[in-house]
Amino acid sequence: MDDPITQSPTNDPPALEAVGICKRFDTVVANQDVNLRIGKGQIHALLGENGAGKSTLVNILFGLYRADEGEVRVNGRPVRMNSPHDAIDHHIGMVHQHFQLVPVLTVAENIVLGHEPTRGRGLLDLDRAATEVSELGKRFGLEVDPRATVEDLPVGMQQRVEILRALYRKADILILDEPTAVLTPQETDHLLEVLRGLAAEGVAIVFITHKLREVLAVADRVTVMRGGRVVGTTTPAETDQAGLAEMMVGRSVVLRVAKTEARPEAGVLEIRDLHVRDVRDRPAVDGLSLVVRSGEIFGIAGVDGNGQRELVEAMTGLRMSDSGSILLDGSDITGRTPRQISQLGVAHIPEDREKHGLIGPHSIADNLVLNRYFRAPYARRGLRQLDAIDNEAERLVADYDIRTESIGATARSLSGGNKQKVITARELSHGARLLVASQPTRGIDVGSIEFVHQQIVGQRDIGVAVLLISAELDEILSLSDRIGVIFKGRLVAIADAGDLDRATIGRLMGAGADAA
Amino acid sequence: MSTLTRYRWWFVTAAFLVAFTLFTAEFQQPQTTAVLAATLRQSTPLVLGALCGILCERSGVINIGIEGQMLMSAFAGFVVASSTGDLLLGVAAGIGCGMLMGAFLAFLSVSLRGDQIIAGTVLNIAAIGLTSFFFQQGRSLPSGKTSIIKIGPLADLPVVGRVLFSNRPLTYLTMLLVPVLWYTLFRTTWGLRTRAVGEHPSAAETVGVSVVRIRYLNLILGGGLAGMGGAYLSLEAVGSFERMMTNGKGFVALAVMIFGRWNPVGAWGAALLFGYANAVQTQFQFRGWLADDPQFIGMMPFIVTIVVVAGFVGRARPPASIGQPYSRE
Incomplete structure (x- = not known):
């Protein structure tokens, strides 16, 4: 679909324009015939799901990738974009997601x-x-x-x-790739204000996001992408959140997770005054205590880098703690090895699935039994029982709707959502006591997000204690029964989900207990 | 943290060594002078090798081929000097040979994105093979090795004069290169770009710094330094070429680089410490002190290494991107 003419107030050519951009990576089409026009002094939101082709497009605009077809125009003139140097020469600046x-x-x-x-x-x-x-x-x-x-x-x-x-x-065209993903709500507000100020000075801004609220708050125009193509361009005045969501996904979506009231029972996980240091030997978890009960989801909200990673690593045996204790069903698991902890019924969905969740070059089947390949029926007297492994893998692939041609394919070949399903299947299919889910839906498609969320709620309903760590406040709010806010390695607030609103959590995330 | 607290162990060590030296100089001046002069001599090839390592690793490329670069350059320098009779030409040939090998390492590890350890090993093996194959017994330098340059009246000072101000040209040049490289690394645009490329190449690339160009440049310049170290061995220290004459100095230089925390001045200090341990050992054996236990004396440099590595250095952090080939897409 073509972009309708951009109504800039004068007859100036658009500051930045992409015309007929196509880009393929091997067999994957990342951009197909994409057109985009950004006027001077305009904030133009680029909206789409992960994998919709937004990042590819802006990397082309910034000269990091070279388009297979199509051209980029600055102030109406076609330009060659072979490297970021070219982009900088044309006064294009970029704020990268990473x-x-x-x-x-x-x-x-x-x-x-x-x-x-x-x-x-x-x-x-x-x-x-x-x-x-x-x-x-x-x-x-x-x-x-x-x-x-x-x-x-x-x-x-x-x-x-x-x-x-x-x-x-001296950039007068500024591209921001998911700038608000790492910010607290308050920091986000400040950023949006700064962007408005810049636009008022004539800077053209491309603002990538998948957060609808921000688009409606700040954008002059919105272009929605899906599957590498532009679905359409509109203005916030002409649409609303539901309309934009439908454009993004191509069908109407339920934005909330359906779940019943929690029926928590006895405490399963208890952490007492835990202290953990980070890679650089600085205190990361600093006196954290919490209890997670059977049959409830305890969500930890917080900006990335406030000790979440170290907390999870200490609980799963990947990192030594300095002091404090971690109790599972009343027995101390502090300092146990990752395998011992996993055998005791702690399921772990790690934050970085590529690095810590899967062995990419190994088969899907091997990855599905990664936490129990060493014991019967998958191994006997040190010999792997391939039939048992394959049977289990076939069963899980069917049960968890993992989309793959064969269980012998490498884990690396799967899409992000299917990788996450492999991990979920492995961790949840054999009776967990505690589920530690860290950023379980980061960077996966909406369909897989729904699936993973259902799994998490399902585990809660059969009596598993769930500790959910997420930088996405919306995810915490829609899944959790109780919420703790982490700031500089401590929980600065713990409350029932109904007792905390967005703004309060946002303030606590940004400044700890002093703010509330 | 202030410089004083951060490097407190270095200062303590240095102060101790200086006090110890002054103490011995009181009683045994000739021996002390000999030890100190030997310290400087022993440290020169290590400093040059370490500076090569710093240039390479600060830009993100591991160079374990320093040993090979030095050996090959020692050979090339010797062959050119002995056939032309011109030492300066010989040194230039050594440096040029090191630069060529640096360019080859860059081609393997930057352009072809090969494994950097393997690329470095290729240099080492090639150097051993080629120098052994072309080595001819009985060649010599018609003009002898480089001669001592005395710096005016300074050379007549007691102890210091002999140690610091009556050396051979490449030793002076090396002492000069240390502050020069420190300054360029931390106070020039080239230095800033080098450090940025070594830490986070894609960040440097997004602001228009060419990772490939910086890495090529640094590997070639570094190769030149290692080459000078090789020329030092054959043309200044020994005056002839011997099979495997580098004898692991290129690898010790890597340890020196890590000791010195990838900092030219730090590496210089570390090389002096190594040189000192070696010189003391030589002096002991020469004098026949503790002659009942020659193995014990021979062990001293290694004890120093272990003590320093274990006790004083702490955890040094290498440039973040070393070892990883860079590609844009």
Whole structure:
């Protein structure tokens, strides 16, 4: 479908335009005949599910990928986009979903990298860089200490550095790839305000998201993508959340999870005053205590990097804790090995499924028995029983609707949603006591999200204790029976799901107990 | 953290060694002078090798082929110097040979995106094979090895004069290269880009820094340094070429680089420590002290290594992207 003419207030050509873009990766079509026009001073939201082709499109606009067909125009003139250098030369700036910052360098060094101010002959002028960064920050409401080391900054601040870097290069076209995914609601509001300010100064903004609320709040125009194609372009005035959702998914979707009242029983998991350090030996979990009962979902809300990862790793035996104890059904499992813990009935859906959930080059069947391949009936006297493994795999593939040609295919060949189904099937199919689900729906399609959510609620209903950790506040709110908010390694609030509203949780996520 | 607290163990060690040296100098001045001069001599090839390692690893490429680069360059330098009679030409040939090998390493590991460990091993094996094959007994340098340059009246100072101000040219050059490389690495655009590429290549690429270009540049320059280290061995330290004359120095240089936390000045300090342990050992054996236990004395440099690695260094963090070939899509 073609994009209707963009009504810019004057007859200027659009600041940035994509015409007939096609891009394939091997056999996968990521972009098919995509057209997009962004006017000067406009905020243009690019909306779509994961895998809809948004990221591919903006990576082409920024010169990171080369389009197979089609062209990119800046201010009406076709331009060659062979590298980010070309994009920067045309004053296009990009704020990446995974920040492209060098953690060990300072804010100022990161911002000037590639366009460094010098005192002649390649000698860096870092004082001038710091001054310029400060001034830029003040002007756009993006203050950040230019001499701080990036890895010490919270995520929201790191994002400011990314935006400042684009502005330092005099960008008048700014592309933001899922900028709000890592922010608290309050930080998101501030960001949207900054974007409005930039648009008012004439900057054209492309804003990628899958959060409908933000689109309606800030965008001048919305383009929706699905399956690599543009479905249509509209304005917030002409549509609403339900309308946009339907365009995204191609069918009407239920945005809430159906579940009954929880009937919690005895406590299954109890954590007492737990302290865990992170990779760099800094306290990550700092005196955390909680109880999760059988038959309830306990959701932990929080901005990424507040100790969630270390908490999960300590519970599943992947990381040593400093002090405190973790009790499962009353017996201490602190310091046990991952296998011992798994054998005691702790199911784990890890945050990074590629890295910690699956062995990519191994078959789906092997991955499905990864937590019990060593015991009967899958192994006898040290010999693997391939028939038993295959039978189990066939059964799980059918039960969990895993879409694959064969159980012998590699796990790596599956789509994100099907990978998650393999993990879910493996972890939940043999009677868990406790389910630890970390970011269980990150980056998977809506159909798989619904499936995983149903599985989690289903486990709760048969009496499993569920600990859900998610950076998606909506996921926490729609699944949890009780909610704890994690901030700097502690739970700063624990309450029944009905007693906490979005705004309160958002404040707690951003500033701990001081804010509420 | 201030520099003082962060490097407190280095300062303590250095202070102890200086005090110890002054103490011994009081009683045994000739021996002390000899030990210190030997320290500097022993450390020179290690410093050059470590600087090569720093240039490569700071840009994200592991170079375990330093040993091979040094050996091949020692050979090339010797062959050119002995056939032309020109030492300067010999040194230039050594540096050029190192640079060529650096370019080859870059081609394997950056352009072809091969495994960096294997690429480095290729250099080592090739160097051993080629130098053994072409080695001819009985060649010699018509003009002898590089000569000592005394720096005016400074060379007449007691102890210090002999140790610091009456050395051969490549030793001086190496001492000069340490601060120069520190400055370029931390105070120039090239240095900033190098560090960025080594830590997070895709971030550098998105701001228009070419990862491939920086890596090629650094590997070639680093190869030149290792090449100079090789030329030092054949043309300045020994005055001839011997089979396998690098004798593991290229690998020790990697340890020196890690000791020095990928910092030229740190690596220099670490190389001096190694050199010192070696020089003390040599001096002990030369004097016949503790002659009943020669093995014990021979062990000393390694004890120093273990103590320093285990006790003082702590956990050093290498550049984040080392070992990973970079590709854009």
